[in-house]
Amino acid sequence: MTSKLNLDPKVIDSARSSAKRIAESMQEFIDRHTTVSTERTILRLLGIDGVDDVDRPLPNVIVDAIKEAGGLPRGVAYWIGNAIVQTGKSPQDIAEAVGRGELDLTKLEQGSAEDAAKAVEPYVDESLGIIRAQTAKRNEYLATIGEGRRPYLYVIVATGNIYEDVIQAQAAARQGADIIAVIRTTAQSLLDYVPYGATTEGFGGTYATQENFRIMRKALDEVGEEVGRYIRLCNYSSGLCMAEIAAMGALERLDVMLNDALYGILFRDINMQRTIVDQYFSRVIIGYCGIIFNSGEDNYLTTDDAVEAAHTVLASQLMNEQFAVLANIPEEQMGLGHAFEIDPETENGFLLELSQAQMAKEIFPNASLKYMPPTKFMTGNIFRGHIQDALFNLVAVWTGQSLQLLGMLTEALHTPHLHDRMLSIENAKYIFNNARDIGEEVEFKKDGMIQKRAQKVLKDAEELLAQIEKDGLFPTIEAGKFAAVKRPFNGGKGLDGVCKRDELYFNPFIGKMLGGAK
Amino acid sequence: MTSKLNLDPKVIDSARSSAKRIAESMQEFIDRHTTVSTERTILRLLGIDGVDDVDRPLPNVIVDAIKEAGGLPRGVAYWIGNAIVQTGKSPQDIAEAVGRGELDLTKLEQGSAEDAAKAVEPYVDESLGIIRAQTAKRNEYLATIGEGRRPYLYVIVATGNIYEDVIQAQAAARQGADIIAVIRTTAQSLLDYVPYGATTEGFGGTYATQENFRIMRKALDEVGEEVGRYIRLCNYSSGLCMAEIAAMGALERLDVMLNDALYGILFRDINMQRTIVDQYFSRVIIGYCGIIFNSGEDNYLTTDDAVEAAHTVLASQLMNEQFAVLANIPEEQMGLGHAFEIDPETENGFLLELSQAQMAKEIFPNASLKYMPPTKFMTGNIFRGHIQDALFNLVAVWTGQSLQLLGMLTEALHTPHLHDRMLSIENAKYIFNNARDIGEEVEFKKDGMIQKRAQKVLKDAEELLAQIEKDGLFPTIEAGKFAAVKRPFNGGKGLDGVCKRDELYFNPFIGKMLGGAK
Amino acid sequence: MMSHQNTTATSQVDITRVKPYGDTLNDGMVQMSFTLPVPAGEEAAEAARILAKKMGLDEPSVVYQRDLGIGYSYFIVYGKCQHTVDYSSIKVTKVEGDVMDRLECEKFIEENIKRTVTMVGASTGTDAHTVGIDAIMNMKGFNGHFGLERYQGINAINMGSQVPNEELIARAIEEKADAILVSQTVTQKDVHIANLTNMVELCEAEGVRDKILLLCGGPRISHELAQELGFDAGFGTDSYAENVASYVLTELVERKRV
Amino acid sequence: MMSHQNTTATSQVDITRVKPYGDTLNDGMVQMSFTLPVPAGEEAAEAARILAKKMGLDEPSVVYQRDLGIGYSYFIVYGKCQHTVDYSSIKVTKVEGDVMDRLECEKFIEENIKRTVTMVGASTGTDAHTVGIDAIMNMKGFNGHFGLERYQGINAINMGSQVPNEELIARAIEEKADAILVSQTVTQKDVHIANLTNMVELCEAEGVRDKILLLCGGPRISHELAQELGFDAGFGTDSYAENVASYVLTELVERKRV
């Protein structure tokens, strides 16, 4: 693809190299730490599920017990492996015993790390087998019933009740949606555990639970078969349980997952150390199982100005790309986020949006870009809102975006009503079809406003990344360079769940997953 | 301007030359005929107005009397001039006398045509003076308070009551409209007279009367001064009183006028001989007084297919251009019509619309193109309708249209409600501003779908015109080549108002108006 | 893995008490927009809310308000409708009888009527809209449905637009028509009602009301309205030649006018 | 030229009986859209019409109907509303007092209060939306209106988002705040009502309700609602720091808390 924007590849390379070094330096930090959530994820992947008699999820019960006893730096894989060696029981049986208070893992005789690793290996392999089977199933669906054309029509359901969500999701699929995202209840990302079972009560969204994932997956498979299109399922893993939810997503064949430490830090006030560590494992899982992750740069423009801060989005995308590279995520699974958030009153704002969207496409040509709709400048005027969304859809089909999160005319009012979704899908289908090949047919004037805008944003991003490389990512966030939000290194939620690893620490999944045996 | 569409100037020239020869051959027909309405127009311009005691407009009373007596071939200018010579009275006094049944013009002693012509000349000059003063007033407004930016926002009012129309028109102007068109009541175009006075009862529109013109002109001047923008007034002259209404428009400073014989023939079933003759004089007046005329090619696409029949629109525009040239209308006053009427379900339909609109702009670079909104494929789904209109607005600002007749989201339902108009104006303002310079910034791929489409439409139009040149325009219409409607040479309304001129016939306005003494 | 409590969706619709649905059954959510002839401001918004409450909307919320330039204000309002509808008891007057396709119609004529059936149609009064009547009558039809002209055994005469009722009736009598088809598109100030009523009166005055089937159609016509006005049948959007033909042919047999 | 009959426009509004306006005074035209949980079809359209009639719309017309894929249908309906509103009798509860601009506020403090006024604010509960409270409190403000931090004589403490009510109150007590500012954006299932009610209760329990002014704001908050819930004042969209400052400062003087 020749650049329609006449972007300088050297500037792109330079920016990308800075991002790479930033990610690598973060990786050093990550490799020295673990968190309660990362450890709970290992437990889940070892097959541990269920709750104790006061409804605490067993992974939490175990990790909390180990942490209490000071055993966390060694990692749960050791303690479970050791317990298998010592008791001969399966991880789930061990977990239930702990749950009943009958077993204290740190009080058992402590064998070697090698033995422990060997003991968990069959369970690791079993788990990977389940995940691979799910990936195979997805591929089979794609090969048989096929899928919608890109940009995929991506809509949310948010009733709070998984069964209502199912009804609305199936309606959306029949109307033409390709991806259904089940919005989580407000503040689930701040919970330091994953609720259990099917749920019917949530505010502004539905709990992300493994059972809810399963219910929705089944419903979407059914409707997908009916409409002859694989319907992708999306949920959210950013937050205090980033890696756990990613693991649940891998096991239940989610296809897309919101996953971004920076989002958690900036918009949920989650401690930066905590979430950056969790992000790593979550992305390894995501890379392994074929989920497309979505990063949250679009959110920056809800607090910051979309024209002034455009380069912060690009800088963050480049970092998120490099974090993903380190987690071995193929480019096609990189759903880097950006958004159509310029004030609609801006003269030539449409041209700026076009420029920025095209820029993202050219800098990440193989990524599955996630494009977010106007939200900040949506108002109660639903009629105007509907045409803001139409322009957004036009830019998307023009610049070849991949995951089109459909704007809703009622964005400023409420989470989508059943027919809001229908109108949005209709909007997108109309525009996509009616302007299908516009990107092919139209070119940008050399050195015109569109080209220059993209060149400037790229240049600014390059400079910002060079600065971050110098200052470090954590200090940059502390200084409020992203989304105009400042977060302290030792502030925010979840810090007490972070700990340094000891020398015997091991995570039995990372190596195998990075091997990428799909 | 270099062609963005890579149109072949030779094909344009060839098509234009055919159109010129078609118009010239029609002009021969025109020059041999007059009509009751053309004659009434002369009376009006000589200052004759008012109604008789049974409410018949005096121009009708006189022309009917002359016609009855077999005097029409000589033309009313002779009869009035002669009456002035014989009675020493003014045209209005003469008219009133005829109205009271006290005077029979054809029974007076008949002097020479030269004497008659000399006798009317002062009245002719007075009339032209009034019109020139109106033109000067318009220019003064434009020079002082200025005007809106193109594409002008053009909306209609259609309450049936001139006073309600005023309220709605002023509201629209305050909301941002640049042109207000007062829709006529249904079927006024079939009346063979112009109603008199202010009117408050109409169906789907308000009577076009000189008094109504005056009331609205005053209201728009007032609101124009208030908002600091000259607000143009538009009305309709096509129909059986084409030239009369044009004359009224000239006297009352209308700025835009729907004026197209082909429209009358095809969509109002008006006899072709009648209306082509009337059109000529009406356009001479329009050219003289600075009114922008609007032709009605857009209507073709309401009965014919917008993709298949696109070339008939262009062919007709070229003929309308040449008819206008013969009436000495400057290019800037040529509001040639076209429309955004492709089925919204058409893949890449947006690109075709873009191509066609750009083509019109390139073939008529100095014309004030009138661009009509989607109507045929508008439905009760007002939300989708609003985005159809948004795409229409985008094409308009992109291709530099001049008079943007705003689409209404409720097009399929009713004539506009007060807030429908507001939403439409908002739609257009948003799109125009947000994509202001897109035409400058974006180019079309060489030999791509957009370029090829325009080239093909042009080629087809060239061929059609060559064929019409061969067959004659009247037989072409009889064959149903336009708008898929067939009309017979001797059918339709108003044929009995046509007559051949005799050798003494003269129209004292044509010569002076064509002199163009502004 | 424990199996979950089978709490199912609450979406169990009571069809005797149907209410609008936003995102939860019976939430009653309704969107409205309208203009009030009062100047924009908090009082105007309150007026809009009061109006919505009178309409039976709970918790009305004015989500958008806009001055229209003449002391009037436009509102977009959401609220929760408290009225319910008994869907189970709804009975809609529909044109009865099965719809036969063109070939079936032709066979029906051959077998049951055995003569040419004549229908005369027009867009009447000052109405210049022909696309609707053309869709029904002309050869090429509409949306892939051939028009009556194409039907063997049917003599379809389309008089076009702006046809006075008198002329249409005269022609129908002259052609010994079995049915008259009237199209009406312009409905402003209920001009179609006046025009259609006049049509029925003229038919009665001419003494043909009992001899000729009287049909009308148009985007705002329903069978119910047509019958109220004294027509035999009415056809709205999405009607095609086969609907008209099927109705006319069956009625001719039914009424023994074969 | 004869002068015309002075027939004026009919637009003489009777403000005691205000009705929606489409294109003629008192035509009552209203646009509505909603979903009914019944399958698309003529019966569904009839149900929509019946509902509209119950809402007081004459001649309701279903102009669009669409199946939503799960046996539910969406409708767009127009009709003529028969209800009227007495606009002349509307009384809206507004935050009283004149709004002073920043400089006037600063002068007011200097002259009438003569000490630093402290306000503590937060987006409370699980609400993560800070843009609203930031708009009021932070230096840079919003839409060209500086925030409270910028005001000389005001100590503005913005605790950010997701702040539990308890923490907010504790901080206010600690800072000896004159006013607490609560922001609520998420309103789904009326979570804001629960949260705001809880705030008032906690303030009472802590015994500070009579000592600290309690304000709330957000896109769905009105002064009326705020007062109903036990707050001193509420602020909706388009409020700025000067509205809050003016209110708080005048109240402090009024309540003799200077």
Ligand code: B12
């Ligand atoms: C095309 C069109 C025109 C063309 C008509 C060309 C022609 N030869 O028909 C032109 C440009 C000439 C025109 C002019 C005017 N129009 Co016009 N026009 C339209 C438009 C865009 C589409 C109508 C159409 O063709 N529909 C397609 C056909 C196939 O659908 P249909 O008519 O509903 O027919 C179907 C059924 O109803 C049924 N049917 C119809 N008739 C019959 C009869 C029988 C017997 C049966 C069985 C069935 C049947 O079967 C058909 C097939 O399914 C509509 C807006 C819209 N999008 O609907 C406005 C519209 C109808 N026009 C309108 C108006 C006001 C006018 C004008 C008066 C004013 C003006 N705008 O200049 C003029 C004058 C016309 C007049 N006096 O009648 C208004 C009517 C408002 C109202 N409700 O009263 C509309 C709604 C636009 C608007 N919002 O203002 N118009």
Ligand code: B12
């Ligand atoms: C920006 C935004 C976000 C950002 C917030 C970033 C941040 N740091 O604030 C992010 C992306 C993080 C976000 C997340 C979510 N959001 Co959000 N978000 C928005 C959005 C687009 C704009 C809100 C905004 O910033 N408005 C601008 C400010 C200036 O206006 P304002 O808040 O009304 O404030 C003014 C007045 O109200 C008043 N005011 C406000 N507070 C106070 C306080 C006092 C004391 C005073 C005096 C005055 C005052 O003064 C301000 C200036 O005039 C809206 C949609 C929209 N267009 O409105 C959705 C919206 C508010 N979000 C919504 C939801 C559901 C969520 C989520 C729960 C789900 C999701 N979509 O993921 C999450 C989680 C958040 C949570 N638990 O709270 C819904 C709420 C629905 C409802 N009515 O309940 C909305 C309406 C979108 C939708 N249609 O679904 N969101």
Ligand SMILES: Cc1ncc(COP(=O)(O)O)c(C=O)c1O
């Ligand atoms: C990257 C990312 N993660 C998560 C979320 C949602 O998270 P929560 O459930 O905390 O609201 C978003 C929402 O915009 C996001 O962009």
Ligand SMILES: Cc1ncc(COP(=O)(O)O)c(C=O)c1O
């Ligand atoms: C050229 C032209 N003249 C006149 C009209 C309207 O004429 P009437 O008043 O006969 O409906 C139109 C309407 O579209 C038109 O395009």
